[in-house]
Amino acid sequence: MSKTILIFFATLFFAPHIYAEDGYRLWLRYNKIKNAQWQKSYQDHIKCWLVEGNSPTLEAASKELGMGLEGLLDNKIPKAKSSEQQGILIAGTPTGSPLIAKMRLEKKLEPLGNEGFTIFTDKTNTVIAANSDAGVLYGVFHFLRLLQTNQPIDNLNISSSPKLQRRILNHWDNLDRTVERGYAGFSIWNWHTLPDYLDPRYTDYARANASIGINGTVLTNVNANALVLRPDYLEKVKALADLLRPYNIKVYLTARFSAPIELGKLSTADPLDPTVQKWWKEKAEEIYRLVPDFGGFVVKANSEGQPGPQNYGRSHADGANLLADALAPHGGIVMWRAFVYSAEDTTDRHRQAYSEFVPMDGSFRSNVMIQVKNGPIDFQPREPAHPMFGAMPETPLMMEFQITQEYTGQGTHLVFLAPMWKEVLDFDMQTNGVGSTVANVLRSSKTKNKETLTGIAGVSNVGNDRNWTGYHFGQANWYAFGRLAWDSDFSSEKIADEWIRMTFSNDEKFVESVKKIMLNSHEACVNYMTPLGLHHIMATGHHYGPGPWVGDLSRPEWNPTYYHRADSLGIGFDRTSSGSNAVEQYAMPVREMFSSRKKCPEKYLLWFHHVGWNEKLASGKTLWVELCEHYYKGANDVAEMRRNWQSLKGMVDEERFSEVDMMLQIQEKEAKWWRDACLSYFQTFSNLPIPEGYEKPAHTLDFYKSLDYPYSPGIRPRW
Ligand code: BDP
Numbered sequence: 183m184s185k186t187i188l189i190f191f192a193t194l195f196f197a198p199h200i201y202a203e204d205g206y207r208l209w210l211r212y213n214k215i216k217n218a219q220w221q222k223s224y225q226d227h228i229k230c231w232l233v234e235g236n237s238p239t240l241e242a243a244s245k246e247l248g249m250g251l252e253g254l255l256d257n258k259i260p261k262a263k264s265s266e267q268q269g270i271l272i273a274g275t276p277t278g279s280p281l282i283a284k285m286r287l288e289k290k291l292e293p294l295g296n297e298g299f300t301i302f303t304d305k306t307n308t309v310i311a312a313n314s315d316a317g318v319l320y321g322v323f324h325f326l327r328l329l330q331t332n333q334p335i336d337n338l339n340i341s342s343s344p345k346l347q348r349r350i351l352n353h354w355d356n357l358d359r360t361v362e363r364g365y366a367g368f369s370i371w372n373w374h375t376l377p378d379y380l381d382p383r384y385t386d387y388a389r390a391n392a393s394i395g396i397n398g399t400v401l402t403n404v405n406a407n408a409l410v411l412r413p414d415y416l417e418k419v420k421a422l423a424d425l426l427r428p429y430n431i432k433v434y435l436t437a438r439f440s441a442p443i444e445l446g447k448l449s450t451a452d453p454l455d456p457t458v459q460k461w462w463k464e465k466a467e468e469i470y471r472l473v474p475d476f477g478g479f480v481v482k483a484n485s486e487g488q489p490g491p492q493n494y495g496r497s498h499a500d501g502a503n504l505l506a507d508a509l510a511p512h513g514g515i516v517m518w519r520a521f522v523y524s525a526e527d528t529t530d531r532h533r534q535a536y537s538e539f540v541p542m543d544g545s546f547r548s549n550v551m552i553q554v555k556n557g558p559i560d561f562q563p564r565e566p567a568h569p570m571f572g573a574m575p576e577t578p579l580m581m582e583f584q585i586t587q588e589y590t591g592q593g594t595h596l597v598f599l600a601p602m603w604k605e606v607l608d609f610d611m612q613t614n615g616v617g618s619t620v621a622n623v624l625r626s627s628k629t630k631n632k633e634t635l636t637g638i639a640g641v642s643n644v645g646n647d648r649n650w651t652g653y654h655f656g657q658a659n660w661y662a663f664g665r666l667a668w669d670s671d672f673s674s675e676k677i678a679d680e681w682i683r684m685t686f687s688n689d690e691k692f693v694e695s696v697k698k699i700m701l702n703s704h705e706a707c708v709n710y711m712t713p714l715g716l717h718h719i720m721a722t723g724h725h726y727g728p729g730p731w732v733g734d735l736s737r738p739e740w741n742p743t744y745y746h747r748a749d750s751l752g753i754g755f756d757r758t759s760s761g762s763n764a765v766e767q768y769a770m771p772v773r774e775m776f777s778s779r780k781k782c783p784e785k786y787l788l789w790f791h792h793v794g795w796n797e798k799l800a801s802g803k804t805l806w807v808e809l810c811e812h813y814y815k816g817a818n819d820v821a822e823m824r825r826n827w828q829s830l831k832g833m834v835d836e837e838r839f840s841e842v843d844m845m846l847q848i849q850e851k852e853a854k855w856w857r858d859a860c861l862s863y864f865q866t867f868s869n870l871p872i873p874e875g876y877e878k879p880a881h882t883l884d885f886y887k888s889l890d891y892p893y894s895p896g897i898r899p900r901w
Contacts, residue, residue: 203835205649208390208657209684212253212330217688220332221256227308227335228255229269230262233322235278238428239315243273243322246389250326271325273310273318282311290341297397297430298343301325308335316397316430317343323393331683342669345625348515348551348580348637349667350398350434351391352480353644357410360896362403363586365593366645366652367895371401377421384422387644388429394664399426400434400639404482404519408441411465420472432477434517437505439481440489441465452494453504462508470512478514479505480553480639485522498522498538499545506547517553517580517639518546520570521560523739530755530762531739532558536569544576548629551578551637556606558764559745561589561641562717563597563708566776566786567606569767571620572613578627580637581607581620585659587643590707592726592894593652594848596823597707598700600662600674607670613769621670638667653845654838657685658700674701692833699823706823708785709816710853714809715754715789718745719860724897727852728859731887746788748867752795752805754788765790784808795868806870813857814876820846820853859886 215221231251233244251259262270266281276283276291290300291313299312299321310321324342328335354362355369370383391399401419402410409415423433442448442461452458469476483490483501491501502518509516523534539552546552552574557565561584571579583603590597607621627636640663643651651657661681665672678700682693711728712719719742721729733743747755757764758777765777775781776790784799795806803811824846831839858879861872863886872878879886892899 231271232262234274367647376418392429395668406436406438408444434477437479466508532764543574572611578635706819713812817853
């Protein structure tokens with residue numbers, strides 16, 4: 183065989199591997215559009231294209247548009263030579279683009295603020311216009327999304343702008359590259375090779391975030407290490423900030439409250455001590471010399487052992503204001519976390535953040551935001567909305583969601599989180615009459631000086647795994663977070679639809695089937711883990727798998743038994759006035775709803791009520807029977823998710839098909855594990871049989887109790 187023929191066959195053999203669908207390209211794959219009709223329509227409309235203007239952001243937009251069009255369309259579309267042509271796709275701002283300036287778009291652009299964009303058809307031209315270069319970049323990504331999802335572009339008239347200002351990923355990444363609650367490998371930040379080596383992955387990370395409107399990233403873990411504030415680390419931070427800036431992404435850091443002691447060698451970190459104030463002021467100046475648009479600090483203080491102002495008898499407001507004063511001259515903000523609960527405080531953990539923070543409403547500087555988790559406990563599969571939302575009208579509150587799936591199956595369960603987040607965002611707190619949804623509270627959040635400061639944070643699920651999130655479907659949660667941060671009015675269905683089309687395929691049958699899998703996955707997870715308002719019954723420490731029997735941990739509120747309170751009479755945490763009375767933290771109509779055994783939505787029932795095993799629920803069935811049915815339904819739904827996925831074989835590349843299939847197999851097995859372990863355990867209290875017709879638990883309770891799960895990252899296997 184001649185050498186050429188050999189090379190030819192070798193290429194054929196290796197080609198699929200070179201172009202493997204390994205998930206690296208996320209939802210920005212830009213594969214050729216298969217549908218001939220759409221190909222033709224797009225080619226007819228775009229004769230040439232141009233991003234007009236000069237800036238690193240516009241350059242990024244131009245690169246993306248060129249790459250996208252080249253990938254998606256059969257024929258190469260030329261870049262326009264002059265911006266006067268027919269059939270041009272033109273993108274820019276009135277200040278940077280003469281063609282757009284001529285269009286007199288003031289009226290159209292005015293309401294879009296500094297990050298929104300408009301896309302419209304103007305005779306034979308398509309225009310992407312914005313007030314800022316960042317808006318143009320977002321518009322370009324949106325336009326590409328239209329093509330990627332096979333939408334018509336012949337008569338466009340779109341205007342879109344973000345509903346919240348700060349849309350931020352929180353990386354819980356340590357400086358040694360381990361990731362707290364990370365299930366996708368090590369941290370993507372390689373502190374070893376920074377600042378000189380800039381991993382191309384950083385740019386792809388920036389593109390992915392910009393494509394969904396994320397405009398900030400906190401590089402480090404909330405359980406903070408002061409070292410990141412040392413000059414050598416700050417040089418590395420600067421390198422990342424420089425790289426991310428063109429994509430409209432600001433860098434933030436976590437600030438360890440005791441840094442003045444650890445780094446500055448001071449004897450105290452007391453926020454009222456002038457030497458401490460001076461230290462932070464100078465540290466801020468040093469940071470801003472390197473990173474002029476530095477976003478600010480996230481702080482976890484006096485929570486789970488982290489140092490904070492209370493170590494010096496000071497309040498959270500004293501602590502937050504200390505850092506706020508240091509950042510204010512430079513335009514930085516403090517995101518002070520409300521995730522506090524104390525070993526000394528014997529009141530219901532549900533109550534503690536509210537009790538601590540609400541009385542301080544109005545005492546924070548105007549560049550402080552309080553970052554509140556979606557629910558009052560801790561990122562559980564389902565929680566009622568945190569009662570702090572709406573309860574601090576003088577203080578900007580930002581939402582904290584957890585994208586990484588610490589409590590929802592970690593790196594192996596397909597759980598699409600958009601429906602869970604929407605449930606909270608759309609929940610009406612009624613603090614100000616009807617219409618005070620959590621989303622509205624976030625959007626209208628004001629400082630005591632009435633300045634608007636709004637935001638949302640998501641704890642990232644990104645690591646250095648080739649596919650970024652460990653599991654292909656983890657990408658959907660990153661995507662959904664960005665889309666909801668931009669506009670929480672988007673439906674879960676719309677978001678899933680876009681993501682599936684861009685990530686996998688536009689085939690209608692495929693899209694519909696995968697959408698069904700995704701949209702049912704959160705409820706399935708709630709059902710096989712914590713139905714009817716149960717919560718925090720995960721195994722200790724790593725939180726993977728069931729551990730409802732655990733009751734011997736040193737801090738009461740770390741024990742699952744603290745939360746489910748099962749006894750011979752029933753199960754659930756009485757948070758009404760006969761119990762912890764946490765319901766009183768909700769505004770009246772909501773309080774009444776949660777307090778009332780009859781009106782309380784059943785999905786929160788055991789969160790707020792201790793209910794007798796034989797009490798009837800709305801269906802007329804007893805609590806015990808309902809509990810069983812929910813657990814069985816959850817596990818059965820996962821089996822169905824898997825069957826549905828398997829029916830799609832051949833409609834998607836083999837790599838991702840089989841990777842997802844293997845994961846669903848794990849999930850199916852583990853959903854049963856959850857169901858059987860929990861029901862076997864709760865049965866020791868109810869003394870009631872699993873209803874007829876259901877397969878009985880495969881093992882004894884002792885077997886489930888004996889299971890150890892030493893495999894998730896960061897967990898040391900025990901002998
Ligand atoms: C919990 C996590 C823990 C975090 C903590 C937090 O288990 O690793 O440090 O939240 O948000 O859910 O600070």
